[in-house]
Amino acid sequence: MGLMIFENTRYLSLLIKRVYMALLCAFLIIACLAVFFAKKWHDASKLDNVYILSSDNTLTASRTDGSMARSSYEIMAFAKVFLEKAFAHSEYSWEENLTEVTDFMDKESAHLFLSKMDETIEALYKERNAISTVSLKEIEVDVDTQPYEVLLYYSTMLRFASLGEVIYEDAEVEGGIYFQIEPLSRSKKNPFGMQIRKLKFLQNKSDG
Numbered sequence: 001m002g003l004m005i006f007e008n009t010r011y012l013s014l015l016i017k018r019v020y021m022a023l024l025c026a027f028l029i030i031a032c033l034a035v036f037f038a039k040k041w042h043d044a045s046k047l048d049n050v051y052i053l054s055s056d057n058t059l060t061a062s063r064t065d066g067s068m069a070r071s072s073y074e075i076m077a078f079a080k081v082f083l084e085k086a087f088a089h090s091e092y093s094w095e096e097n098l099t100e101v102t103d104f105m106d107k108e109s110a111h112l113f114l115s116k117m118d119e120t121i122e123a124l125y126k127e128r129n130a131i132s133t134v135s136l137k138e139i140e141v142d143v144d145t146q147p148y149e150v151l152l153y154y155s156t157m158l159r160f161a162s163l164g165e166v167i168y169e170d171a172e173v174e175g176g177i178y179f180q181i182e183p184l185s186r187s188k189k190n191p192f193g194m195q196i197r198k199l200k201f202l203q204n205k206s207d208g
Helices: 002-045 072-087 094-103 107-116 119-126
Strands: 049-053 058-062 130-142 148-160 171-183 194-202
Touching: 072 094, 072 130, 072 148, 072 194, 094 107, 094 119, 107 194, 119 130
Parallel strands: none
Antiparallel strands: 049 058, 130 148, 148 171, 171 194
């Protein structure tokens, strides 16, 4: 009887050791596979083109030079929003527009822009009830330089509401602007992820 118990104990001990070794081997295999696939995923993330196979077709994902890159279409859309905020105003939108448009600029460009929008310009909207609209005449975007460069020409139309017996004539003002664009991280405040730098006011193209 004692010998039988001893044999059973020995058998169970051997069985436990084998199960333990089997689990240890399985764990090592899983760990090695995890490291292998992690390395493959890391290597794939560095490829210019990544191919994804499915039962229907093969999809290709191309990696750009950097997540901060901006296309010419994005820059043009940004420039149009900038023009609207910079030159299309009324008595009620003047202050809000200036705040928003200067958020798109670095300090130097914002200071130059606000210096042009002085009390005389402000009086057109707040004292003479001016309403201005702006139209883009021409735009050139260079995405081959860093930072990007933008040259645009525009026309601003000023219309005045009558105040009593005083009536002001409508006026059209043309001008040009040059600026550089530095890509930034996109945010709620700046969804385009771009900042205007080196802002310069230019003469109308027909005058130059």
